[in-house]
Amino acid sequence: xxxxxxxxxxxxxxxxxxxxxxxxxxxxxxxxxxxxxxxxxxxxxxxxxxxxxxxxxxxxxxxxxxxxxxxxxxxxxxxxxxxxxxxxxxxxxxxxxxxxxxxxxxxxxxxxxxxxxxxxxxxxxxxxxxxxxxxxxxxxxxxxxxxxxxxxxxxxxx
Numbered sequence: 001x002x003x004x005x006x007x008x009x010x011x012x013x014x015x016x017x018x019x020x021x022x023x024x025x026x027x028x029x030x031x032x033x034x035x036x037x038x039x040x041x042x043x044x045x046x047x048x049x050x051x052x053x054x055x056x057x058x059x060x061x062x063x064x065x066x067x068x069x070x071x072x073x074x075x076x077x078x079x080x081x082x083x084x085x086x087x088x089x090x091x092x093x094x095x096x097x098x099x100x101x102x103x104x105x106x107x108x109x110x111x112x113x114x115x116x117x118x119x120x121x122x123x124x125x126x127x128x129x130x131x132x133x134x135x136x137x138x139x140x141x142x143x144x145x146x147x148x149x150x151x152x153x154x155x156x157x158x
Contacts, residue, residue: 007121013108020065020108025118027097027125027148027155030073032089034064036082047080047089049073054103056080056087068105071098097126097148097155120145126155 007024010033014020022033036045040058047056051072057063069091077092091103099119101109110118124136126148149155 011102011108011110011114013102013104015108021103023103025093025100025122027122027129028093030091030093030100030103032087032091032103034087034089036085036087038085042082045082045087047087049075049078049080049089049091051075051094054089054091056089065104067107070100070102070105071095095149097122099148116145119148123148123151126151 007026010022010024012019012022019035024031034056037058044059045056046059048054052069053067054069055063055066057065072094074092074094078090080087080089082088093100099115099122101115109115120141123141123145124139127136127139128134
């Protein structure tokens with residue numbers, strides 16, 4: 001049932017009309033997907049993930065991304081992989097349940113409507129995680145959605 005509450009589509013971050021990356025998020029993670037340039041050996045790509053910063057690119061060239069993150073991440077459980085000409089970066093949120101308006105601080109922010117939809121989806125993911133025998137995939141909120149991190153005492157930790 002949890003897969004029913006997974007992100008329906010990825011958000012696209014554009015700069016000067018060009019797609020830089022796509023991204024989505026869950027309660028625990030922010031995922032970034034970058035299409036890799038053709039004919040570059042996989043060993044030349046690099047990605048450095050720090051608590052509040054990310055840098056990635058091709059060795060020997062200026063970085064493709066070199067930006068602060070919207071919120072801190074757990075560096076010990078964040079990672080990146082290359083598969084089918086896509087770099088997939090998994091950032092493990094330090095503050096589980098926090099709704100990120102964008103992975104990159106101050107750039108490509110979701111509009112208010114999209115942010116509200118994300119927050120509602122994350123809240124339903126939280127309900128599903130805390131109540132695995134129930135199906136919240138068709139649930140809806142009327143009005144403002146509470147913050148998934150703090151609602152009813154906050155997210156329970158294992």
